[in-house]
Amino acid sequence: MQTHTLGYPRIGSKRELKKACENYWVGKITQQALKNQGYEIRKENWLLQQQAGIDLIPSNDFSFYDQVLDMALTVNAIPDRYHETILKTGNTETDLYFAMARGYQKSGLDITAMEMTKWFDTNYHFIVPEFVKDQSFSLFSTKIIDEFKEAKALGIITKPVIIGPITFLLSGKEKEDGFNRISLIDNLLPVYLELLEQLEEQGAEWIQFDEPYLALDISDEVKAAYGKVYTTIKTKFPKLKTILATYFEGIEENVETATNLPVCALHLDLVKAPNQLQTVLRHIPESMSISLGLVDGRNIWKNDFKASLEQIELAKNAIGKDRVLIATSCSLLHSPCDLALETDDEALPSQIKNWLAFAKQKVEEVATLKYLTEENLNEDQKAILEANLQAIEERRTSPVIHNQAVKARAKAVTEKDAERDSPFAERQILQHNNLKLPLYPTTTIGSFPQTKEVRSWRAQFKKGQISSSKYDELLKRETKKAIRWQEEVGLDVLVHGEFERNDMVEYFGEQLAGFVFTKFGWVQSYGSRCVKPPIIFGDVSRPHAMTAAWTEFAQSLTNKLVKGMLTGPVTILQWSFVRNDQPRSETCKQIALAIRNEVQDLEKAGIKIIQIDEPAIREGLPLKKAAWGNYLNWAIGAFRLSASVVSNTTQIHTHMCYSEFNDIIEDIAQMDADVITIECSRSQMELLGAFGDFKYPNEIGPGVYDIHSPRVPKKDEMLELLEKAKAVIPEKQLWVNPDCGLKTRGWEETQAALKAMTAAAETMRATATSPVA
Known part of the structure; x- marks a missing residue:
């Protein structure tokens, strides 16, 4: 043996x-x-x-x-775009390798990843x-x-x-x-x-x-x-x-x-x-x-x-x-x-x-x-x-695993709890009248660059080297800078930047009951990107509000709309280490109810657009088709449970990235998000074909540039992608945004890319054939 x-x-x-x-x-x-x-x-x-x-x-x-x-x-x-071109410019095999992974933008070359x-x-x-x-x-x-x-x-x-x-x-x-x-x-x-x-x-x-x-x-x-x-x-x-x-x-x-x-x-x-x-x-x-x-x-x-x-x-x-x-x-x-x-x-x-x-x-x-x-x-x-x-x-x-109140609340959930008050066609009219956004509205996916300075503040705060009030003061200063910059560049829907967050799952897990955390529990996500998944050991509930104060503060700084930013229940589940003593569907429902509470708080705080990110919906799909139906039923049900508590005029967004949607497009539509943003730039809008063929009814933001590469795309490059998107999706349904959050990028490249993106949106509006929204 x-x-x-x-x-x-x-x-x-x-x-x-x-x-x-x-x-x-x-x-x-x-x-x-x-x-x-x-x-x-x-x-x-x-x-x-x-x-x-x-x-x-x-x-x-x-x-x-x-x-x-x-x-x-x-x-x-x-x-071919890499093989000889990069080596001929004096680079090594290692540089060729990283160019394939991250793109290449120097020595007069501009090659996508x-x-x-x-x-x-x-x-x-x-x-x-x-x-x-x-x-x-x-x-x-x-x-x-x-x-x-x-x-x-x-x-x-x-x-x-x-x-x-x-x-x-x-x-x-x-x-x-x-x-x-x-x-x-x-x-x-x-x-x-x-x-x-x-x-x-x-x-x-x-x-x-x-x-x-x-x-x-x-x-x-x-x-x-x-x-x-x-x-x-x-x-x-x-x-x-x-x-x-x-x-x-x-x-x-x-x-x-x-x-x-x-x-x-x-x-x-x-x-x-x-x-x-x-x-x-x-x-x-x-x-x-x-x-x-x-x-x-x-x-x-x-x-x-x-x-x-x-x-x-x-x-x-x-x-x-x-x-x-x-x-x-x-x-x-x-x-x-x-x-x-x-x-x-x-x-x-x-x-x-x-x-x-x-x-x-x-x-x-x-x-x-x-x-x-x-x-x-x-x-x-x-x-x-x-x-x-x-x-x-x-x-x-162990009694620390079980919370009977949480189990009872999850058991009491009905199908009605996962339904919006009205169908999307009716909600869309109300939202357009309420939000008054232009055609091709621009936004980002949520996070802005977490600089060394921001990370050092968090480290100092965790070590007790700076007070809670001082830490909040520094984060508010950074949030205000992000809001002002977004206003200057002309983005239509702003975000607060998420400077208080370490990771899109870990941040929420730290505030939810039923989770514990590690200091060195890092796992590779891609390249040099590592994540530290929370550990779900017991029943999940939300002891207190998690995000409303930061979103409300950001909204108080501007007359433009600021999105509330949440991570969805399926993604929190998928990107955590999950307890294996009960069905994953049950744990997911508990998380959905916690996020539902947060959605309610954001709406009460006057936030009119709330994004519930679900990049892991496709990832969680069983590898064999025979098991798809059961999974999609509870996963999409969990998303809807978290989102359906709001009024018709509140616009629910979701975000998905690096997934194939062709075979589950009908199920994605069943999520009933008012707006979905997806990764599309690396595939040159290939993924969008599924949405066009299906005649996806809701609004969609196909990512127009790749945030996982350090290269800065040009306006014309984004225009070309938007024209491809317009060919398959009605322009009144299109949003303009990057592929994903900008946390891992630097400010210089982020600002250059977003300026090009907003300029591309302006050009699309100037040539639009649809009436202004």
């Missing part, structure tokens, strides 16, 4: 990678210093897992930005590969080989983690019509074979191919491609041991395809789909081992050893212990690094801390499970098992 992990967090326990990347991007450190930091993180991760007793330690789970982008660079799936979207149903964003018909591939980057050699020099023969060729192709997009990207497999496979040949020459024994698409609804063509790819690999490399890793779902529907593949081991996510084990055991051939994904890679709750050991015993009895591997359910990329760093008992009480495990502890759990599989346990093993059982039972029965 062997142990392994599918991957380890790459940001560093104190976000060392984030700091190094951002310093490199602004020229504060050299490229070599950046690479040195990357090596130190990899080395620490390898040694940590070796010391914990992991048998198969992963390599190539590290990335300076994104693992899918790494694979695109490896196989030379580099769009590649599209970005969510990695399956997680909050991790990946760079979307671009494919054209008859595309050729070649081995361009040697990163996978180089990192294997680094670990080998430390005396560790790692298990390279490689995104499988099918999943790589399916994760991308066709950039021209007339072909299916899976048809490129014959061109791509030889590059994988070349890569494997070099790894085998270096002494690689095990290779992990990540193929999560095998757990999804796939076509017969894709199933055939799986057979072809892995049969070819086995024929070419008969001695190489391969693990095919599925995760985030069960493979029941594809079990025959998976178990007929000539791979050495098949990995199953037994956290997300525990019942699939028995199905797979009935089909697995004698030549195949099974990897049991028992330790949760996506949540922070301590492993239930008793339940995991039962699964191990089931597999051992069916196929023998020598064919069983114990593992994490997926990569630990989605987990914080180390629970031992959390020493603040006030923020994270020791009682709740005893129920948790972060990445380092999860590695130890994997090794401990193997330790506990012996037939006759010694006293040490018995003590470990008893302590675990006690922690699991203590959490289950």
Whole structure:
């Protein structure tokens, strides 16, 4: 019996990678210093897992930005706009890599970044590969080989983690019509074979191919491609041991395809789909081992050893212990690094801390499970098992988890509570008369740049170095500056800037009952962007108002409209570590009721436009279509419950980003938000087609520039996108806004971009054919 992990967090326990990347991007450190930091993180991760007793330690789970982008660079799936142009200007492969992720705007070049979207149903964003018909591939980057050699020099023969060729192709997009990207497999496979040949020459024994698409609804063509790819690999490399890793779902529907593949081991996510084990055991051939994904890679709750050991015993009895591997359910990329760093008992009480495990502890759990599989346990093993059982039972029965008043309120919710007073067509007339906005009204998504100065105030306040009154005074000064600047640039609907907020979910969680927080529980969202998800441990309620005072203050500074800014219940749920002792739908309903209270307070304070952000609605969609209906019913119901308490004249906005809407557009319409803003610029308004084809009835703000890139777009670029939007959406329904919030951008680029955006809106109004709103 062997142990392994599918991957380890790459940001560093104190976000060392984030700091190094951002310093490199602004020229504060050299490229070599950046690479040195990357090596130190990899080395620490390898040694940590070796010391914990992991048998198969992963390599190539590290990335300076994104693992899918790494694979695109490896196989030379580099769009023409980057490939030679950037290298010819004296840049390195590293600069080419970051240009693909972030865009490039110097040396006379102005190149947009590649599209970005969510990695399956997680909050991790990946760079979307671009494919054209008859595309050729070649081995361009040697990163996978180089990192294997680094670990080998430390005396560790790692298990390279490689995104499988099918999943790589399916994760991308066709950039021209007339072909299916899976048809490129014959061109791509030889590059994988070349890569494997070099790894085998270096002494690689095990290779992990990540193929999560095998757990999804796939076509017969894709199933055939799986057979072809892995049969070819086995024929070419008969001695190489391969693990095919599925995760985030069960493979029941594809079990025959998976178990007929000539791979050495098949990995199953037994956290997300525990019942699939028995199905797979009935089909697995004698030549195949099974990897049991028992330790949760996506949540922070301590492993239930008793339940995991039962699964191990089931597999051992069916196929023998020598064919069983114990593992994490997926990569630990989605987990914080180390629970031992959390020493603040006030923020994270020791009682709740005893129920948790972060990445380092999860590695130890994997090794401990193997330790506990012996037939006759010694006293040490018995003590470990008893302590675990006690922690699991203590959490289950703890009174801090349950609030009967909250449960009763959620139980009393009716369908009427989730309905507006009148349909949108009637509300729209009332809102237009009340708000008196022009055609193509301009706004932003909510946040403005959080400068080092603003972040330093927050840090000083948390450390007790400045008083609450002083902190409020500084934030009010910053808010006033933001309001004045928005007035000067000519925005129509203003925001207060959110300078008091650390994160769009964490800020609300800090004020809601049922949440606790960490100091170092950072998780990568994309690139250098890290988030610190709250932990929902119990029933959720709102003890006090959360945002109304700041929004009311901002509104008092201007005669223009100021939006109230809230995070929606589904997004708070999705972007938190959620309790796993009750259905997620029930927790979401509790959060929705808390947000509903906040919406009421904002309306009472005279706020006429309220935005309830729900970027995670699509992200939470189950990976298999059979489960969509149930999820969409409760998720959209939760949004409507939070929003439907207002009068007809109050305009409800929502925001979504980096999601595909085509297949759920009717459900998006059921949210019944008066205005929806979406990410559209990276895809050149491709996403808007779904709204046009469906004849989306409500108002919509397609993002006209990408805020995740430091490049500043020109007015003409935004005009081109608005003209594309106007071609599919009636102009009286169109708003003008950036793709997302501006928190991570600098003021100089933000001001330049928003000036260009408002100028583009003015030009659109000047040529409008619709009557003025």
